[in-house]
Amino acid sequence: GSLDEFTDQLPTVGAVLLVTASYNGTPTDDAKEFMAWIEGSDQDLSAVNFAVFGVGNRDWATTYQRIPRMIEERLLALGATQVAERGEADARGDFFGDIDRYTQRVWPELTQALGLEAAAPEDLGERFAIDWVGGDRLDATLRDYHDLSEMQILVNDEMVDTSSEYGDSKRHLRIALPEGVRYKTGDHLLVMPQNSEDLVRRVAQRFDIDLAASLRLTQKHGVAGALPVDQVVSVQTLLSQFLELGDPATVRQVKLLAEHATCPPDVEKLLALAEPDRYQPQVLALRVSMLDLLERYPSIELSFAAFIDQLADLHPRYYSIASSHLSSPDAVDIAVSLVSGPALSGQGEYLGACSSTLAGRRSGESVLARVRPVDSGFVPPTDLTQPIIMIGPGTGVAPFRGFVQDRLAHQADGKTLGDALLFFGCRHPSVDQLYAQEFAQAESAGAVRCINAYSRMDGHPFRYVQDAVTAHAEQVWSLWEQGALIYVCGDAQNMLMGVRRALEQIYVDAHPDQSISAEQAKTWLSSMEVEGRFLIDAWG
Ligand code: FAD
Numbered sequence: 001g002s003l004d005e006f007t008d009q010l011p012t013v014g015a016v017l018l019v020t021a022s023y024n025g026t027p028t029d030d031a032k033e034f035m036a037w038i039e040g041s042d043q044d045l046s047a048v049n050f051a052v053f054g055v056g057n058r059d060w061a062t063t064y065q066r067i068p069r070m071i072e073e074r075l076l077a078l079g080a081t082q083v084a085e086r087g088e089a090d091a092r093g094d095f096f097g098d099i100d101r102y103t104q105r106v107w108p109e110l111t112q113a114l115g116l117e118a119a120a121p122e123d124l125g126e127r128f129a130i131d132w133v134g135g136d137r138l139d140a141t142l143r144d145y146h147d148l149s150e151m152q153i154l155v156n157d158e159m160v161d162t163s164s165e166y167g168d169s170k171r172h173l174r175i176a177l178p179e180g181v182r183y184k185t186g187d188h189l190l191v192m193p194q195n196s197e198d199l200v201r202r203v204a205q206r207f208d209i210d211l212a213a214s215l216r217l218t219q220k221h222g223v224a225g226a227l228p229v230d231q232v233v234s235v236q237t238l239l240s241q242f243l244e245l246g247d248p249a250t251v252r253q254v255k256l257l258a259e260h261a262t263c264p265p266d267v268e269k270l271l272a273l274a275e276p277d278r279y280q281p282q283v284l285a286l287r288v289s290m291l292d293l294l295e296r297y298p299s300i301e302l303s304f305a306a307f308i309d310q311l312a313d314l315h316p317r318y319y320s321i322a323s324s325h326l327s328s329p330d331a332v333d334i335a336v337s338l339v340s341g342p343a344l345s346g347q348g349e350y351l352g353a354c355s356s357t358l359a360g361r362r363s364g365e366s367v368l369a370r371v372r373p374v375d376s377g378f379v380p381p382t383d384l385t386q387p388i389i390m391i392g393p394g395t396g397v398a399p400f401r402g403f404v405q406d407r408l409a410h411q412a413d414g415k416t417l418g419d420a421l422l423f424f425g426c427r428h429p430s431v432d433q434l435y436a437q438e439f440a441q442a443e444s445a446g447a448v449r450c451i452n453a454y455s456r457m458d459g460h461p462f463r464y465v466q467d468a469v470t471a472h473a474e475q476v477w478s479l480w481e482q483g484a485l486i487y488v489c490g491d492a493q494n495m496l497m498g499v500r501r502a503l504e505q506i507y508v509d510a511h512p513d514q515s516i517s518a519e520q521a522k523t524w525l526s527s528m529e530v531e532g533r534f535l536i537d538a539w540g
Contacts, residue, residue, distance in 0.1 A: 002030035007037045012047035015083050015110055018071055021055040024376045024536060025063030025529075035067065038074045046079035051110065053102055057091040059492040059540055062526040064090075083113035092540065094284055096250035126309040127222040128229070130215050142241060145226035146316055148192055148368040152176045153361050154331060160432040166456055167431045169338040170395055171359050172322075175369065176331045183371045185324045185402040186379035189332055190316040192241075192368035193354030199246065199291070200239040202348075206294050207304045211236040225313040243311040246353060248287045251279055253310050257290065260306075263299035270297065288345040295347060317354035318372065320489060320537060322398035324405035332371070334358075335398040335434060378487060378537045380406050387418040387484035389476060391499055393425030393453070393465045394434070396490020399537060400424075401435055403487075407447040417447070419479055421472075425453040425465040425495075466498035473506045480506075485533055492538035500525060503534070 003020060010016050021028055027035040052075075054068025065088055072086050087102035089095050111118040142148065155174035160167045177183070204211045212234060219229045227242055239245065249257070251274050258270035270293070272278055282288070290310060294300055323333035338359045339352025361367060380403050381388060390400040400422055407417055422439070426432040433452070442448050451472060453462035462468040469476060480486070488499050504521035516524075528534040 003027075003034035004030050004032065007033045008041070008043075010045065010048045010050070010080075015049040015051060015114060017051050017053065017084075017106070017110075018068075019053045019055070020068050020071060022060075022063055022065065022067040024060065025066040026376060027067050029375075031067070035070070038071065038078075041074075041078060044079055045075060046081070048075065048080040049083045049114065050075050050080050051082065051084035051086070051106060053087040053089070053106070055089045055091070057492075057540065059092050059496065059538070060536075062529055084109035094251075094280065096252070097279075097284075100250065100252050124221045126303075126305045127220060127224075128217045128227075128305060128309060129220055130217060130305050141228045141231070142192060142226055143368060146190070146192065146368075146370065148190070148316065148370050149178045149181070150366045151178060151369045152366045153363050156358075156361060156363055159335070159434050161430065164428070164431045166427045169340070169359060170432065170434060171336045171338065172434075173334050173336060173358060173361075174323075174331050175334065175367070177371070181371060182329070183321060183325055183332060184373065184379065185321070185326070185406045186374045186399055187321050188318045188372040188374060189321055189334055190318055190370045190372050191334075191354055191358060192316045193314060193352075193357045194240045195243070195245050195314070195353050196351040196356055197240075198348070198351070200236060202295065203239050203245060203291055203307075204235060206291065207307065209235055209304060211239075227313065238308070242314055243308060244314050244353075245291060245311065246287070246289055246350070247312060248284050249290045249293055253290050254279065254283060254293065256306075256310065257293050257297070257300050257302065260302045261297055261300045263297075266297040266299045270300075286344045286346070287350075288347075292343075292345045292347045314353065316368075316370070318539070320395075320398040320402075321371075322401040324402045324409060326409035327405045333398075333401070335395040335401070337395045374537075376535065376537065377532045378489075378535045381418075381485055383418075384410055384415050385418040387420065387479040387482050389421045389423075389479055389484050389486045390489075391423040391465050391469065391487065392489040393423075393495055394432075394490055396488075396495070396538075397422075397424050397434055399489050400487070401438070404439065404442045404448050408442060408445060411445065411447055418482075419484075420448045421475065421479065422448050422450045423453070423465045423468050423472075424450060425455065425462075425468070427456040428454055429457065431456075464498060465495065466502040469499060469502040470505065473509060476503075477506055477510045485535060486528075487535045487537070489537045490539075492540045496536065496538050 020031055052068050052072045054065045056064045058064050068086060076082060084106050087106065089098035108118055153173060154176050157172045159170045159172050162169050214232050214234050216232050217227060217229050254270055254274040258267050261267045261270055273283055319334040319336060321332045322335050336355050336358045338355045340356065341350055343350035390403060392400050407420060410417060439450050443450050451468050453465050453468045454460045455463045462471060488496060504525050507521050507524055508516045525534060
């Protein structure tokens with residue numbers, strides 16, 4: 001069950017295993033009531049036995065595992081007994097491996113703590129049985145499972161000069177909202193992807209099945225997730241709409257493939273790949289999928305049922321809405337970076353599932369999507385006179401286009417606005433400067449001041465947004481002292497770290513008499529994040 005279902009109702013018989021994540025240090029939507037309860041409760045929970053497993057991403061260093069840790073601390077403080085050590089999975093690292101390792105250790109720990117006899121888990125076989133049947137029918141389980149609606153694409157334009165050697169495609173999409181659906185500036189759009197035709201064809205070829213064939217999945221045990229159980233679906237539909245085909249193989253999956261390889265040298269090679277020193281650099285880092293390995297080692301004899309049993313459900317992806325509800329209430333804009341290039345695995349081309357789905361849809365066609373209200377505070381300030389500093393290179397500029405449209409609408413209403421500074425970064429002004437004209441017009445209208453960084457323009461003073469922030473330290477600090485909010489959006493890995501460092505250095509330099517250490521500056525920025533003055537909407 002979700003954590004909210006157990007608010008004030010933790011079982012006191014047996015053990016409770018709490019599996020939870022942090023989103024920018026806040027609880028997931030279905031754990032908010034539970035967190036409010038546990039933080040405020042002084043109830044005696046001494047009859048509760050518990051263990052916690054936390055999911056996170058180390059790129060969000062200051063809030064990594066925050067919620068799982070808080071739950072652990074609160075339960076201990078209320079007298080509950082911890083019956084297994086807290087586990088962690090890091091989405092930046094070997095995520096599924098972390099889960100496998102935890103799963104292996106937690107059952108013996110639990111059985112020991114509860115004085116039970118350890119039993120080897122029963123091998124239940126695959127979750128599904130497959131009946132091959134005639135006919136073909138599309139199904140609607142995805143919509144119900146993820147609460148999605150069909151949304152029509154109104155505009156789908158290329159924003160980048162893709163003929164340039166560094167012009168990677170970025171699409172501007174305008175998507176009509178169904179009747180009654182509303183959004184707020186800063187919200188996200190969740191979009192359901194489809195796997196590329198090429199990827200789907202490769203699976204059919206490897207298992208020698210006809211894409212037009214139809215089948216029915218019958219659930220034998222376990223959790224069906226969003227899979228279309230007890231319905232007739234074509235192989236094409238099942239593979240393109242329901243399963244993550246591109247995920248890197250986990251250690252457990254590599255071992256499973258080794259078990260099914262019929263040629264001893266293949267078994268040996270696969271088992272070697274499952275060893276940590278090889279798995280990390282040769283499978284995880286190169287994102288080698290189960291399909292890649294199945295193609296590489298033709299002696300593997302794995303059934304189609306066993307293959308799909310191993311795959312995660314295809315899940316919707318997030319996009320920052322790039323329009324304002326004030327000026328565009330009935331349709332949302334998004335800016336999508338197409339993920340494509342030679343596959344790191346060395347096997348074929350890699351196409352991001354959702355970005356390629358979106359890039360390929362023409363106006364008039366539709367996608368399954370849902371508006372997801374933002375709850376991290378990443379919204380324009382309610383006090384319009386509060387200054388804002390926005391930092392968003394590439395498609396990270398998306399939400400700020402919405403913020404600036406908001407400001408133009410307020411200006412037109414005669415409202416007084418605080419200062420707004422936008423740091424944007426791209427490769428070259430003539431190649432990929434997104435929404436350049438619109439921002440220039442907004443700047444002339446006094447709604448924003450734009451500072452650009454260009455990573456491939458010889459002689460330009462700033463390569464990356466963080467360089468531009470550093471070069472404008474005085475303005476940044478002066479706005480900060482006037483109560484500015486700082487927003488950062490885009491690539492979580494390199495850009496976010498660079499921006500953090502630039503802001504920390506500005507803080508150090510603003511206090512020359514206090515010899516502030518790098519560590520103290522870090523603590524300051526983290527506390528500003530917790531206070532909601534430094535706001536992040538970043539993705540890996
Ligand atoms: P996937 O199929 O999910 O593939 C992506 C994975 O493939 C990544 O792990 C990547 O490292 C890996 N990969 C990349 N290249 C290769 C290669 N050559 N070989 C092997 N593996 C490779 N994106 C936007 O474009 N615009 C936005 O406004 C936006 N807003 C977001 C807001 C939030 C809150 C979040 C969490 C994400 C946002 N994203 C945005 C990212 C977006 O959700 C998707 O992650 C992105 O579009 C890629 O999804 P995909 O399905 O196309 O790729």
